Amino acid sequence: MVDIFDEVSEDLRAEQAANLLKRYGGLLIGAAILVLAGIGAQQGWQWYQAKQNDKAATAYIALANQIDAQGGSLTNDQRVADAKAFVNFAATAPEGYRTLAKLKAAGFYADAGQIDAAEGLWNDVAGDSSADSLLRDLANLLWAQHALGTAPNESVAARLQPLTVPENAYHDIAEETQALLYLHEGKTDLAKSLFAQISADPNAPEAVRNRANGLLAKLNG
Structure with a gap:
């Protein structure tokens, strides 16, 4: 009896499946087409993004080379012009190159003494999720x-606090800046302690250690 019951149950399930396929087969096929179309669209979008990134890379390098060709002795007007060129590039560049262009522009603005413009761009990048x-x-x-x-x-x-943790890539320079902030606040002992910590850190960049040693010597002198 059990075997016959199982066979009948299987037949019923098969019949129900056939009826469902007849009734909703068109929808299932349509759904499958949509899934495949979605995969194709995703691949197409990835291809488009790759092409856009290639174009952006070429344009970014060309702009950087054009500016580098000016040489190292730039007037402030030239620096501002270069900053604006990178800002214009960033306006239409894809993610990644847009960020790099803003950082380059901020650097030129800062070198030209236009700190407000530079800080505005640094804030843009810092706030860009x-x-x-x-x-x-x-x-x-x-x-x-x-x-x-x-x-x-x-x-x-x-701004400095999350950068000073050991896991952060910039923590040595962030600690150096924090020590300078302590000096600005009149907290000399805290500054000296942090400079000593930096100078004793074998993993800190040599230039950062040397600056810390020099400032520590002046503070102790």
Whole structure:
């Protein structure tokens, strides 16, 4: 009896499946087509993005080479013009190259003495959730370095705090900037302690260790 019951149940399930296929087969086929179309659209979008990135890379390198060809001795007007060229590039560039172009533009503005314009671009990058975290951290660090002594100390400290953890790629330079902030606040002992920590860190860049040693010697002298 059990075997016959199982056979009848299987026949019924097969019949129901056949009826469902007749009734909804068109919809299932349509859904399958949509899925395949979605896969094709995704691949097409990825191809389009790759092409756009290739175009952006070529344009970015061409612009950088054009500016490098000017040589190292630039007037402030030339630096501002170069900054604007990168800003214009960033306006239509895809993610990644847009961020790099903004950072380049900010550097030229800063070198030209237009710190407000530079800080605006660093803020743009730092607040861009689509930007690479390393570049966002770099933007925060550059903002803090240039805002030191002009922006509220609390604002500078807040930007530096997440950068000073050992896991951060910029933590040595961030600690150096934090020590300078301590000096600005009149917290000499904290500054000396942090400079000593940096100078004793074998993993810190040599230039950062040397600066820390020099400042520590002056503070102790």
